[in-house]
Amino acid sequence: SFPAEVVPQAPEDPLFGLMRAYKADPSPNKVDLGIGAYRDDNAKPWVLPVVKKADEIVRNDPEANHEYLPIAGLASLTSKAAELVFGASSPALAEKRVASVQAISGTGALHLGALFLAKFYKIAGANRTVYLSNPTWANHHQIFTNVGLPIASYPYFDKSTRGLDFEGMKATLRDAPDGSIVVLHACAHNPTGVDPSPEQWAELAQLLKEKRHFPFFDTAYQGFASGDLDRDASSIRLFVEAGFELVVAQSFAKNFGLYGQRAGCFHYVAAPAPSAAETTTRVASQLAILQRSEISNPPIYGAKIASIVLNDPALFAEWQDNLRTMSGRIIDMRKQLRSKLEELGTPGTWNHITDQIGMFSFTGLTEPQVLKLREEYHIYMTKNGRISMAGLNSRNVEYVAKAVDKVVR
Numbered sequence: 295s296f297p298a299e300v301v302p303q304a305p306e307d308p309l310f311g312l313m314r315a316y317k318a319d320p321s322p323n324k325v326d327l328g329i330g331a332y333r334d335d336n337a338k339p340w341v342l343p344v345v346k347k348a349d350e351i352v353r354n355d356p357e358a359n360h361e362y363l364p365i366a367g368l369a370s371l372t373s374k375a376a377e378l379v380f381g382a383s384s385p386a387l388a389e390k391r392v393a394s395v396q397a398i399s400g401t402g403a404l405h406l407g408a409l410f411l412a413k414f415y416k417i418a419g420a421n422r423t424v425y426l427s428n429p430t431w432a433n434h435h436q437i438f439t440n441v442g443l444p445i446a447s448y449p450y451f452d453k454s455t456r457g458l459d460f461e462g463m464k465a466t467l468r469d470a471p472d473g474s475i476v477v478l479h480a481c482a483h484n485p486t487g488v489d490p491s492p493e494q495w496a497e498l499a500q501l502l503k504e505k506r507h508f509p510f511f512d513t514a515y516q517g518f519a520s521g522d523l524d525r526d527a528s529s530i531r532l533f534v535e536a537g538f539e540l541v542v543a544q545s546f547a548k549n550f551g552l553y554g555q556r557a558g559c560f561h562y563v564a565a566p567a568p569s570a571a572e573t574t575t576r577v578a579s580q581l582a583i584l585q586r587s588e589i590s591n592p593p594i595y596g597a598k599i600a601s602i603v604l605n606d607p608a609l610f611a612e613w614q615d616n617l618r619t620m621s622g623r624i625i626d627m628r629k630q631l632r633s634k635l636e637e638l639g640t641p642g643t644w645n646h647i648t649d650q651i652g653m654f655s656f657t658g659l660t661e662p663q664v665l666k667l668r669e670e671y672h673i674y675m676t677k678n679g680r681i682s683m684a685g686l687n688s689r690n691v692e693y694v695a696k697a698v699d700k701v702v703r
C-alpha cells in the first residue's frame with residue numbers, strides 16, 4: 295500500500311473546509327461570506343428564471359436523449375459562447391481565427407488550455423513560465439503546476455490603497471522573459487474585486503505586445519460584474535483588436551447560475567495573418583485529441599440550457615435582465631455595507647468596498663480579525679479577508695457591519 299512518505303495526507307481545500315464549518319455551526323445568526331456562489335436576499339441559491347424556462351424546454355423536447363456530445367461539445371453553444379466573449383461582429387470570428395471547445399466549466403477550460411500550452415508552447419521565443427496575479431484564485435496555481443508548467447507571480451493588489459498595484463504589475467511583466475504566459479482575469483478579479491481601468495488595460499495590452507507575452511484570459515464573471523455583458527468582455531476584446539494570439543477560459547457557472555452543471559468553453563484565437571485560419575484548424579485538431587483523452591466529450595445538460603438561452607433573442611434579453619438583478623443586488627450590498635461601516639465610524643476607510651467589483655471584496659481585515667468574526671459572531675470568510683458579497687442581504691448586512699466594527703476597534 296502507499297506509505298505516508300509517498301502519499302502524504304493532503305490538507306482539505308480551505309474553501310470547502312470553510313463551507314463545512316459553516317454548515318456545522320448551529321447559530322441562527324451565522325453568515326456565509328465564504329463560497330463564491332450567488333445567493334438571493336433570502337440567502338438562498340437562485341435558479342435564474344430564464345434558466346428555469348430553458349430547463350423546461352430541454353425537458354419537454356420529445357427528441358431529447360442522453361447521447362454523447364461531439365468531442366468539441368455542443369456546436370450551438372460554442373459558437374454563441376464565442377460571440378458572447380468576442381462580440382458577434384468580431385473580425386476574429388469572421389476570419390475564422392477562433393477555435394472553441396466546450397469544457398468542464400471554467401476549471402476544465404483552464405486545464406485544457408494549460409495542457410495545450412504544456413504540450414505545444416515550445417515555439418521560438420516562448421517562455422513557458424505562467425505569470426499569475428498575486429493574489430489569484432488559488433486553483434490557478436494547482437491547475438498550471440499540475441501540467442508541469444512553472445509558475446511565477448506579478449504584483450496585483452496594493453494593500454495600502456486596497457486597489458491595483460499597477461506600477462508593480464507593469465514592472466514585473468516588463469522584467470519577465472519575453473514570450474511569457476500571463477493569466478489575466480477578464481473582469482471581477484477573484485479574490486480582490488479590483489480590475490484595471492480601461493486605460494490601464496490599454497497600457498497592459500501595449501506592454502504585453504512589446505514583450506510578446508501570451509495572454510491567457512480567465513472569464514468567470516461576464517455580465518455578473520457590471521450587469522453588462524459587453525462591458526465585462528471589453529478587456530478581452532481590446533486584446534483581440536490589438537492582434538494578439540491568445541486563449542480564453544470561459545465559465546457559465548456564475549452568470550447562468552449553472553455551477554454544478556459544469557458548462558463552459560475554451561477558446562483559442564490566432565493572430566491576424568494570412569495563415570490564421572489554417573493555424574486555427576490545426577490547433578482545434580489538437581484540442582480535440584487532448585479533450586478525447588481527458589474527458590472524451592463534455593456534459594450535455596447545462597450546455598443545452600445555456601445554448602437555448604444564447605440562441606433565442608427573447609430569452610437572451612431575459613437573461614440580461616436576470617444578470618442585472620444579480621449584479622444590482624451585489625452592488626447594492628456593497629453600498630449598504632460601506633455606508634453602515636461609515637455610519638458606525640469604523641476605523642479605517644471603506645471606499646474600497648464600493649470601488650471593487652464582482653462577487654468578492656478584499657476587505658483588508660486581518661487573519662486574527664477574520665478568526666474573531668468566525669468564533670464570536672459566526673461570520674465565515676476566507677482567512678485573507680475576502681468576502682463573497684452575495685452572502686450579504688438586507689437582513690444580515692447590519693449585523694455584519696456591527697461585527698466588523700467591533701473586531702476592527
Ligand code: PMP
Binds near residue numbers: 330398401484553
Ligand atoms: N476562475 C475564477 C477566477 C473563478 O473565480 C472561478 C470560480 N470560482 C473559476 C475560474 C472556475 O469556476 P468553475 O469551474 O466553477 O466554472
